[in-house]
Amino acid sequence: MRALPRMRWLLVVLGAIYAWTTPGEYVWSGWLAPTYEGISLGAAQMTRLLVIAASLQLLLTNMSRASIFAGLHALAYPLDWLGVSRNRMALRLTLTLEMMEKLLETRQPIKHLMHELQQPMDAHAERVVLLPVLPMSLMQQGLLLVQLLAIASMFWLGGFGAWA
Numbered sequence: 001m002r003a004l005p006r007m008r009w010l011l012v013v014l015g016a017i018y019a020w021t022t023p024g025e026y027v028w029s030g031w032l033a034p035t036y037e038g039i040s041l042g043a044a045q046m047t048r049l050l051v052i053a054a055s056l057q058l059l060l061t062n063m064s065r066a067s068i069f070a071g072l073h074a075l076a077y078p079l080d081w082l083g084v085s086r087n088r089m090a091l092r093l094t095l096t097l098e099m100m101e102k103l104l105e106t107r108q109p110i111k112h113l114m115h116e117l118q119q120p121m122d123a124h125a126e127r128v129v130l131l132p133v134l135p136m137s138l139m140q141q142g143l144l145l146v147q148l149l150a151i152a153s154m155f156w157l158g159g160f161g162a163w164a
Contacts, residue, residue: 003053011046018042069094070134075144090131 024037059068069090076086136144 003057007049007053011049014049015039015042015046018045065097066132067134070132073131073133074136087131091129094129094131 018041019034019038020032022035022038022041024035026033026035027039063071072093073086073090076089079086079089
């Protein structure tokens with residue numbers, strides 16, 4: 001419920017775009033009439049967005065920052081095979097989220113924030129950032145493998161039209 005006021009305009013615009021740009025049967029006869037199909041597709045898309053936001057809010061409130069980063073670090077293991085450093089990715093994500101939390105806590109007007117962004121940064125400033133890395137247990141690895149196999153089977157069955 002805390003994120004809903006922040007998302008209201010996004011939801012309104014999303015519903016309006018679907019309602020007025022999807023072809024179908026018009027709700028009323030007139031120039032600016034939405035379609036029934038657009039309204040239903042827009043409602044479905046808004047519901048998906050709300051479910052994603054609610055699940056993300058539950059995840060962020062029930063897990064510590066250390067466990068979230070450890071999970072992302074473990075899930076990004078295949079990036080090492082591609083030559084992408086998952087440690088750098090985790091560090092950038094950590095620094096970005098720290099900065100965003102700092103900005104959200106202060107509640108400053110946009111004019112002040114823009115002024116801060118235009119100030120030169122100290123390029124030689126150093127600080128220590130600790131990234132907790134927790135190894136996955138054998139049970140967690142097994143559950144991850146089961147989930148990946150389920151996703152792969154859905155793609156395989158979907159490729160043959162089994163879901164139709």
